[in-house]
Amino acid sequence: MQSITCECGHSNPYGTSLCQACGKPLQQDVEVLSSMRYEGSARRSQTYKQTFVDRVWNFFSSVKVGVWLIVIILVAAAIGTIFPQETFIPPNVDPAAHYESEYGTLGLIYYLLGFHNLYGSWWFILLLGMLGLSIIIASLDRGIPLYKALKTQRVTRHDQFMKKQRLFSKSHDVELEEIKYTLESLRYKVREENGNLFAEKGRFSRWGAYVNHVGLIIFLTGAMLRFFPGMYVDDILWVREGEKASIPGTASDEGQYYLENNKFILEMYDKQEKKFNSALSSVGGEVAKNYQSNVTLYKTKENHTAGADPELVKVKDGEIRVNEPFKFDSFALYQTDFKLNEFYKMSFELEEKATGKKFGKLTVDLHDPETEYDLGNGYKVKIEEYFPNFILNEHKQPSTVNNLPDNPAFVFSMYSPKVPQGEKAFVGIQKNIDSGDNQFKMSFAGIETKNLTALTVRKDHTLWIIALGGIIFMIGVTQGLYWNYRRIWIKQNHGEVWAAAHTNKNWYGLKKDVEFLSNKTNLTPLEEKESDSK
Amino acid sequence: MAEISSTLLYSAFIIYLFSTLFFAMSISDKKNKDADHTKKWGKIGFISSCIGFTAQLGYFITRWMASGHAPVSNLFEFTTFFGMMMVLAFIILYAIYRTNGLGVFAMPVALLVIAYASMFPRDISPLIPALQSDWLKIHVTTAALGEGILAISFVSGLLYLIRTVDQTVASKKTLWLEIILYSLIAVVGFIVVSLGFKGAGYQTAFEMMNEQNQPVKVVYDMPAIAGPSNGEQLDNSFGPLFSTPSWMNGVDASIKLNTFIWSLIAGAVLYGLLRLILRKRIAAALQSKVNMKPDLLDEISYRAVAIGFPIFTLGALIFAMIWAQQAWSRFWGWDPKEVWALITFLFYAAFLHLRLSRGWHGEKSAWLCVLGFWIITFNLIAVNLVLVGLHSYA
Structure with a gap:
C-alpha cells in the first residue's frame, strides 16, 4: 500500500484521514472533529479488513467489543455473589446437596450451572483472557499511530482543519507577541513558525490510557504466573501447643523448616472497659481482641536425609497475630484459625x-x-x-x-x-x-487438653509483579484523568488571524483558557460550534 | 469526648440543612432575578456547607479520640463518613464550577446518607483482630472519598435528567426518573418509620430455629409484615402476613426484609402525598427549579467520575488488596464485598470508555451515572446486610 503525500509535503501512511503534519482532510468525507480522537491517524483496524488476522485484530481492537467484555464480566461477577461460592460453604458437605437444601431449587440450578465455582470456571478465565487481549490490541492499534501523529504535528495547520474545530474565531489586528506571552503565562508550551503559533499543554496526559493498560496487562500476567510451579505456595499448618511440625512447602536443598507452637493466646475484650461497655453488652457474647501464636522457627541441618529423625537448628522466635504475619525467606505465616482445648x-x-x-x-x-x-x-x-x-x-x-x-x-x-x-x-x-x-x-480419671493454632503458609513470588502493575495502572489512570491535552492554534491568513482550540477532555477548562486569552488580547472570542459528538 | 462528638455531628447535620436552604434561596427566582442575589446566597450556602463540614470533621476527630481507632469500623461510622466525603466532594466540585443548583441537590443527598447512618447502632465498638491495622483508616477513608465523589456525578447526572427529560408526555424515561426519586424518598420513609416505631416503643417477638436447630428469640421493632421463616410469634401483636423465604439467611434477614418493606410503604405514602400536593410528576415539578445548562451538568458529572475513579480504585481495590494480603494472606478472595468493588470499578471503566471512545455524552452518560450510584449503594447496603461474607461485621 502506498503512502499519501499531502499538499504540505508530508508523506502519510496509507489509511490516514487527516494529514499528520498540517491536519488537512485527506479523504472526501472526513469529519475533522470526530477524527481528532486519534488525530486522524492510520489505525490498522480501520485500514485492513481482508484476512482472518485482520478480522481478529479488528474484533479485539474495537472499544465496543471491549466494553461488551467488561459488561459480561461485570454481570457474571455479580451472579457469583448471589449465593456463596463453593469456597465459602462449610467443608465436608456435599455441595450439590448443600446448595439445594440451603437455597432451594434456585440453589440447585445455581449449582448445576457451575456458578458455585464461577470465578475459577474456564469461561470466566477465558473472558478475562479475552479482555486482556482486547486491552493489548486496542492499545497498540491506537497508541502507536497516535504517538507518531502527535510527534509529527506541525505549527501551521490547514485552513479546513482550523475551521472545523469546535472552538474557532477570526480576528484582525492582533498582536502575536501578546498572544504568545499570554499563552505562556497559562503555562502552554508555545512554538512559532512563519508568524503562526501552536500552543500545547499536557500532551503527556494522552499517554495515560496506554500507561494504565500496560499496568493492567502486567497485573493480569502476574495473576496468571501463580499457576506456574514454584511461584506460589498456599497451605495450612495446624500445630498443637508445645509441639513441632514441619512447615509444608518449605523443603529445599538447604533443608526443611519446622515450627514450634510455644503458646496460643486468645484474648477477649474486657466487658468492664468503659468505652466499649454499651457495644459489648448489646452484642451479648464476647468479642475477640487478639489471636496470637508464639512460635519458634527451626531448620534442619543441610545434610539432613529424608526419613531420618531431623536434627533441628533454631532460627528465630516470633509472634504471629492477625494482620502481623511472621516472615522468613520468601515465606509468610498468617494467623488463620485456632482450636481451644482439643483433647x-x-x-x-x-x-x-x-x-x-x-x-x-x-x-x-x-x-x-x-x-x-x-x-x-x-x-x-x-x-x-x-x-x-x-x-x-x-x-x-x-x-x-x-x-x-x-x-x-x-x-x-x-x-x-x-x-x-x-x-x-x-x-x-x-x-x-x-x-x-x-x-x-x-472409670474416667481426668483429661488433658491442648490448644491448636492454624497458620496459613504462603509464598508468592508474583506479588511484586502484581504490585508493579497496580502502581503503573494508578500512574496511568491519574495522568489520563487528572490532566488533559489542550491545544490552541493561531494562524495568519490573508490579513486575518484565525484561532482554533481543541482538547481531548475538560472543555470547560479549555474554554476558560481561551476566554482569558481573548480578554487579555484583542483576539475575537472563540465561539463554540454545535459539537457533532452528541 | 463521646458526647462532644455526638453534639458536633448533630450540629453538622443542622448546618447542612441550612446550607441546603441557602442554596435553594440562591436559585429561587421569584423575588430577585439579579446576579447579586444568586451570588450572595450561593456564597452563604457554600460557606455554611464548609462550616458544616468542619463540624463533622470535629465529630470524626473527637470520636477517634474517644474510641482509640478511626471511626470507620461499623455501618454507622462508615455511612456517616461516606456522607461527609460527599460533602467534601461537593465542596471540591463547587470550587471548580460554582454552581449553586448542585448544592440544592447534593446537600440533601448527603443529609439523607447521614440520617440513614444514624439509624444503625451508634455505640463505640471494639475492633476485632482483623480490623486492627493502619490499613483500616487508609483503605476505608480513601474508598469512601472515591465513592463520595462518584456520588456527586450521580447528583449531577440526575439533575441533567430532571432538566432535559421531556415531561410533557409520560414515557419510560419519566417513569424511571420517578422511580429514582421515589427510591430517594423511600430512604426518608425508612427514617420516618424507624423513628416513629422507636418513639412508640413498639416490639414484637418471635421464636425461630437457627441454623444449629436451636430456638432463638427474634425481636422486631416494627410490626411484622414479613415474619421469620418457621418462626412463631410470642405475643398478640399484628401478625406476619407472610414468612421470609428460607434462602434469605443472612444475620436477622427477616428483620431487614420487614424494615425494607416498611420503608417502601412509607416511601410510597410520602411520594403519594407529594404527588397530590404538586399535582404533577415530581421530576416535572423540579424541572423548573433546575436552571443550570445541561452541558455544564454533563461536564460536572463526567468530571466527578474522572476525579473519583482513580481515588476509588486506589482505596477500594489497591489499598484493599494490600490489606487483604496482610490480614487474610491473599490479596484477592472473591468475597462479595471485593467482587462488588470490582463491579463498581468495571462499571466506571465501561462508562469512561463509552464516553471517551464512543461518544456517550449527555443523557446516556447521565443514566449511567445514576446506575453507577445504584451499584455503590448496593455494595454499601445490600452486600453488608443481605449477602454474607467477610465484610458482614461492618
Missing part, C-alpha cells in the same frame, strides 16, 4: 465394680495410644479398638469421622487375676457400656 490425653482407672477399689491408672495419648497398658500385679488393660471421633455410621456400627480426637471412644479389654480371660467394655464420653456381668470397669 490430648485421657486418664482412666481400673475399678472393681462391687467394692469401688482401684487397681492402677493409665493415661492414653489420644494421638498415639498404646495397645497395652500393664498396671502391675497381674492387672492390665488392652485397647482393642479406638475411635478418635466416634460416630455410629449408617449401618449402626461404631466408626470414626476422622483422626481428630474430638469424641474419643474405646473398646477396652480388662485383665485381672480374678478374670484372667478378660472383660470387654465400650467406653466413650458419657458412655460406659458392657455386657452387664463385668466385674471391673474403666
Whole structure:
C-alpha cells in the first residue's frame, strides 16, 4: 500500500484521514472533529479488513467489543455473589446437596450451572483472557499511530482543519507577541513558525490510557504466573501447643523448616472497659481482641536425609497475630484459625465394680495410644479398638469421622487375676457400656487438653509483579484523568488571524483558557460550534 | 469526648440543612432575578456547607479520640463518613464550577446518607483482630472519598435528567426518573418509620430455629409484615402476613426484609402525598427549579467520575488488596464485598470508555451515572446486610 503525500509535503501512511503534519482532510468525507480522537491517524483496524488476522485484530481492537467484555464480566461477577461460592460453604458437605437444601431449587440450578465455582470456571478465565487481549490490541492499534501523529504535528495547520474545530474565531489586528506571552503565562508550551503559533499543554496526559493498560496487562500476567510451579505456595499448618511440625512447602536443598507452637493466646475484650461497655453488652457474647501464636522457627541441618529423625537448628522466635504475619525467606505465616482445648490425653482407672477399689491408672495419648497398658500385679488393660471421633455410621456400627480426637471412644479389654480371660467394655464420653456381668470397669480419671493454632503458609513470588502493575495502572489512570491535552492554534491568513482550540477532555477548562486569552488580547472570542459528538 | 462528638455531628447535620436552604434561596427566582442575589446566597450556602463540614470533621476527630481507632469500623461510622466525603466532594466540585443548583441537590443527598447512618447502632465498638491495622483508616477513608465523589456525578447526572427529560408526555424515561426519586424518598420513609416505631416503643417477638436447630428469640421493632421463616410469634401483636423465604439467611434477614418493606410503604405514602400536593410528576415539578445548562451538568458529572475513579480504585481495590494480603494472606478472595468493588470499578471503566471512545455524552452518560450510584449503594447496603461474607461485621 502506498503512502499519501499531502499538499504540505508530508508523506502519510496509507489509511490516514487527516494529514499528520498540517491536519488537512485527506479523504472526501472526513469529519475533522470526530477524527481528532486519534488525530486522524492510520489505525490498522480501520485500514485492513481482508484476512482472518485482520478480522481478529479488528474484533479485539474495537472499544465496543471491549466494553461488551467488561459488561459480561461485570454481570457474571455479580451472579457469583448471589449465593456463596463453593469456597465459602462449610467443608465436608456435599455441595450439590448443600446448595439445594440451603437455597432451594434456585440453589440447585445455581449449582448445576457451575456458578458455585464461577470465578475459577474456564469461561470466566477465558473472558478475562479475552479482555486482556482486547486491552493489548486496542492499545497498540491506537497508541502507536497516535504517538507518531502527535510527534509529527506541525505549527501551521490547514485552513479546513482550523475551521472545523469546535472552538474557532477570526480576528484582525492582533498582536502575536501578546498572544504568545499570554499563552505562556497559562503555562502552554508555545512554538512559532512563519508568524503562526501552536500552543500545547499536557500532551503527556494522552499517554495515560496506554500507561494504565500496560499496568493492567502486567497485573493480569502476574495473576496468571501463580499457576506456574514454584511461584506460589498456599497451605495450612495446624500445630498443637508445645509441639513441632514441619512447615509444608518449605523443603529445599538447604533443608526443611519446622515450627514450634510455644503458646496460643486468645484474648477477649474486657466487658468492664468503659468505652466499649454499651457495644459489648448489646452484642451479648464476647468479642475477640487478639489471636496470637508464639512460635519458634527451626531448620534442619543441610545434610539432613529424608526419613531420618531431623536434627533441628533454631532460627528465630516470633509472634504471629492477625494482620502481623511472621516472615522468613520468601515465606509468610498468617494467623488463620485456632482450636481451644482439643483433647490430648485421657486418664482412666481400673475399678472393681462391687467394692469401688482401684487397681492402677493409665493415661492414653489420644494421638498415639498404646495397645497395652500393664498396671502391675497381674492387672492390665488392652485397647482393642479406638475411635478418635466416634460416630455410629449408617449401618449402626461404631466408626470414626476422622483422626481428630474430638469424641474419643474405646473398646477396652480388662485383665485381672480374678478374670484372667478378660472383660470387654465400650467406653466413650458419657458412655460406659458392657455386657452387664463385668466385674471391673474403666472409670474416667481426668483429661488433658491442648490448644491448636492454624497458620496459613504462603509464598508468592508474583506479588511484586502484581504490585508493579497496580502502581503503573494508578500512574496511568491519574495522568489520563487528572490532566488533559489542550491545544490552541493561531494562524495568519490573508490579513486575518484565525484561532482554533481543541482538547481531548475538560472543555470547560479549555474554554476558560481561551476566554482569558481573548480578554487579555484583542483576539475575537472563540465561539463554540454545535459539537457533532452528541 | 463521646458526647462532644455526638453534639458536633448533630450540629453538622443542622448546618447542612441550612446550607441546603441557602442554596435553594440562591436559585429561587421569584423575588430577585439579579446576579447579586444568586451570588450572595450561593456564597452563604457554600460557606455554611464548609462550616458544616468542619463540624463533622470535629465529630470524626473527637470520636477517634474517644474510641482509640478511626471511626470507620461499623455501618454507622462508615455511612456517616461516606456522607461527609460527599460533602467534601461537593465542596471540591463547587470550587471548580460554582454552581449553586448542585448544592440544592447534593446537600440533601448527603443529609439523607447521614440520617440513614444514624439509624444503625451508634455505640463505640471494639475492633476485632482483623480490623486492627493502619490499613483500616487508609483503605476505608480513601474508598469512601472515591465513592463520595462518584456520588456527586450521580447528583449531577440526575439533575441533567430532571432538566432535559421531556415531561410533557409520560414515557419510560419519566417513569424511571420517578422511580429514582421515589427510591430517594423511600430512604426518608425508612427514617420516618424507624423513628416513629422507636418513639412508640413498639416490639414484637418471635421464636425461630437457627441454623444449629436451636430456638432463638427474634425481636422486631416494627410490626411484622414479613415474619421469620418457621418462626412463631410470642405475643398478640399484628401478625406476619407472610414468612421470609428460607434462602434469605443472612444475620436477622427477616428483620431487614420487614424494615425494607416498611420503608417502601412509607416511601410510597410520602411520594403519594407529594404527588397530590404538586399535582404533577415530581421530576416535572423540579424541572423548573433546575436552571443550570445541561452541558455544564454533563461536564460536572463526567468530571466527578474522572476525579473519583482513580481515588476509588486506589482505596477500594489497591489499598484493599494490600490489606487483604496482610490480614487474610491473599490479596484477592472473591468475597462479595471485593467482587462488588470490582463491579463498581468495571462499571466506571465501561462508562469512561463509552464516553471517551464512543461518544456517550449527555443523557446516556447521565443514566449511567445514576446506575453507577445504584451499584455503590448496593455494595454499601445490600452486600453488608443481605449477602454474607467477610465484610458482614461492618
